[in-house]
Amino acid sequence: MFTYICQSLYNSEFMDSMEINLGKAIDFFYPTSSSLELVYFEAIANAIDAGADKIHVIISVDAYSKPESLTLKITDNGIGFSDERYRKFSKLLETDEDDHKGLGRLVFLKYFKTVEIESVFDGQIRKFTFEKNFDKSKFSLVSTSPTALSGSTLIFKGYLKKKMYSYDFLKPISIKQSLLYHFYPHLFSIAKSGKDLTIDITLSTKESNPEQGFYNDTQTLVASQSVDLESKIFEAEGLDLFEKIEIFYKVKLTNKESSLVTAICVDGRTIPIDIISKESTPKGYEIVFLLYSNFFTGKTNPSRETLTLDEQELKVVKNLFRKNATIILNEKIPSIQEENKQIAESLNNNYPHLTGYFEEQPIGIIDRNKAIEIAQRKFFQAQKEVLDSPNTVSQEQYEKALNISSRTLMEYILYRNVIIKNLKRIDYKNTEADIHDIIVPRKKICEKSSLISDLYTNNAWLLDDKYMSYSTILSDLEMSKLMPYLALEGENINDEKRPDIAIVFSNEIKQQKTDVVIVELKKLGLPLAKREEVVSQLKQRARKLVKYYPDKIQRIWFYGIVDIDTDFRISLKEDSYTELFSSGSMFYKEHTVLLDEEKDIRVPVGLYVLSFEAFLKDAEIRNSTFLNVLKQGFQKGCENDAKH
Numbered sequence: 331m332f333t334y335i336c337q338s339l340y341n342s343e344f345m346d347s348m349e350i351n352l353g354k355a356i357d358f359f360y361p362t363s364s365s366l367e368l369v370y371f372e373a374i375a376n377a378i379d380a381g382a383d384k385i386h387v388i389i390s391v392d393a394y395s396k397p398e399s400l401t402l403k404i405t406d407n408g409i410g411f412s413d414e415r416y417r418k419f420s421k422l423l424e425t426d427e428d429d430h431k432g433l434g435r436l437v438f439l440k441y442f443k444t445v446e447i448e449s450v451f452d453g454q455i456r457k458f459t460f461e462k463n464f465d466k467s468k469f470s471l472v473s474t475s476p477t478a479l480s481g482s483t484l485i486f487k488g489y490l491k492k493k494m495y496s497y498d499f500l501k502p503i504s505i506k507q508s509l510l511y512h513f514y515p516h517l518f519s520i521a522k523s524g525k526d527l528t529i530d531i532t533l534s535t536k537e538s539n540p541e542q543g544f545y546n547d548t549q550t551l552v553a554s555q556s557v558d559l560e561s562k563i564f565e566a567e568g569l570d571l572f573e574k575i576e577i578f579y580k581v582k583l584t585n586k587e588s589s590l591v592t593a594i595c596v597d598g599r600t601i602p603i604d605i606i607s608k609e610s611t612p613k614g615y616e617i618v619f620l621l622y623s624n625f626f627t628g629k630t631n632p633s634r635e636t637l638t639l640d641e642q643e644l645k646v647v648k649n650l651f652r653k654n655a656t657i658i659l660n661e662k663i664p665s666i667q668e669e670n671k672q673i674a675e676s677l678n679n680n681y682p683h684l685t686g687y688f689e690e691q692p693i694g695i696i697d698r699n700k701a702i703e704i705a706q707r708k709f710f711q712a713q714k715e716v717l718d719s720p721n722t723v724s725q726e727q728y729e730k731a732l733n734i735s736s737r738t739l740m741e742y743i744l745y746r747n748v749i750i751k752n753l754k755r756i757d758y759k760n761t762e763a764d765i766h767d768i769i770v771p772r773k774k775i776c777e778k779s780s781l782i783s784d785l786y787t788n789n790a791w792l793l794d795d796k797y798m799s800y801s802t803i804l805s806d807l808e809m810s811k812l813m814p815y816l817a818l819e820g821e822n823i824n825d826e827k828r829p830d831i832a833i834v835f836s837n838e839i840k841q842q843k844t845d846v847v848i849v850e851l852k853k854l855g856l857p858l859a860k861r862e863e864v865v866s867q868l869k870q871r872a873r874k875l876v877k878y879y880p881d882k883i884q885r886i887w888f889y890g891i892v893d894i895d896t897d898f899r900i901s902l903k904e905d906s907y908t909e910l911f912s913s914g915s916m917f918y919k920e921h922t923v924l925l926d927e928e929k930d931i932r933v934p935v936g937l938y939v940l941s942f943e944a945f946l947k948d949a950e951i952r953n954s955t956f957l958n959v960l961k962q963g964f965q966k967g968c969e970n971d972a973k974h
Contacts, residue, residue: 766831
């Protein structure tokens, strides 16, 4: 599209007098207002093209809050607007070089109403005004002293924006830094040639703002003092068989604030490209990476803000840049490798299901969050490929599916580990509500039909993994809400009493009777009598359930999580409770509920009384067994992959 438009403009009969709609051209080639910096960049680039070695940028504004008062004055000692240079200026897209677009001056009119230009060349002074209705025939040309120094002055008036978007666009120190980054390759080239370039930036304002660093100031950028770069040449693998890439770089300790520049050198300027995040940048260093290749010549958009590479080319460029910048960084800062080794070990230990998906050659210091995000994305993609595979799979696809399944299981086990860690943070002395919400959120109903969707909500595995085979889980609901899941057709039963958690489950689908699990949570610090009362309450609940559903309940399991001290332990033993193997205190007793006195029909009831410590640590031990087995499996798998 761009090539077509350019060709059309070249062929236009109006081009000779620049009789095109400049306003529309501006909107087309500069559809968005990137920043006022583009004006500085273009004006200074033109001055450099004119052979200037001294440039002065003068910024005048009454106050930051008064953008309408802004004027710019940019002077240089270049060769000036000779007849030939003025002819080229008057024609859009008129260039002799591939690295020029012939459009840059349009950005002047994106920000300012007029640009008044006065230029000295060959003993003559040319004056004209560049504006949207520019006519190349309207200029003045007068003679001056043959010895008069050549150069040009551009005065920008009539700022078109309603506000300033950043103090940095006016502050000499910020502009100096932006110019340094933008023209790094050109400045480097000048310095290498033994020549020099000086750019002065001056701000004059009536209302200062020291807090924003906004005050009258002058900063000077000297090419020979500003750039000190090393370089390395690499093969342009996957990009161009006949081209090489060169990276100009600086990795230097600094007492100033850490800085980072990563950019591609195109047509004497730089285009920033993101290959390393700020989070990955080593602290205390000034780091510059500039990628150069003839491959990029002319491959920018009209405003020279972005590359005109296709998606695949850009991907290759970024990978090349990242790979070779990594080599340089590791050479210059050897400590990065050791730090990354420790971070990588931590990531693999904490996220073993993502082992093998973490980047092997990260640039800079590993950004944990970004590393996890990228690895997770790769893992999801691998999952998708497995799920989308055809019914008939190869051995390789089968092994991949098996690997993905194992990793998915590991992800779930890790989730369990997080749940356990959250439980450890809870002060059980103060509340049982938080514990309750972790096991199963209050007012929550979990159905067997939604087992997968509830997998990360229902944590009944904390009691025992067998309770994950539930039919229904009711959390903190009235006992009457439990009854419909056990009731016969037409029954209407109301009971306002409620347990903390009720789990209804059956291991056999064809089974007519159902097992029921009831959980009670009690906070620490209760008197002994209240704790002994818990056991009595469990029995009463069992009788109620059996009374309501004599033909539906096969067995009842009760868990009472209470504070177990010496006195309560003695009480339980006196009541013939058996102490079970546990990391805390756990007691069990078989009990029966009499269903029919005459026939002596009984329903077995298993009563568990356990401490919070037993509840927590036993769950942790069970989960850690799975965790360690899977970790070892993935580590072994990665080692085998590395060998092959």
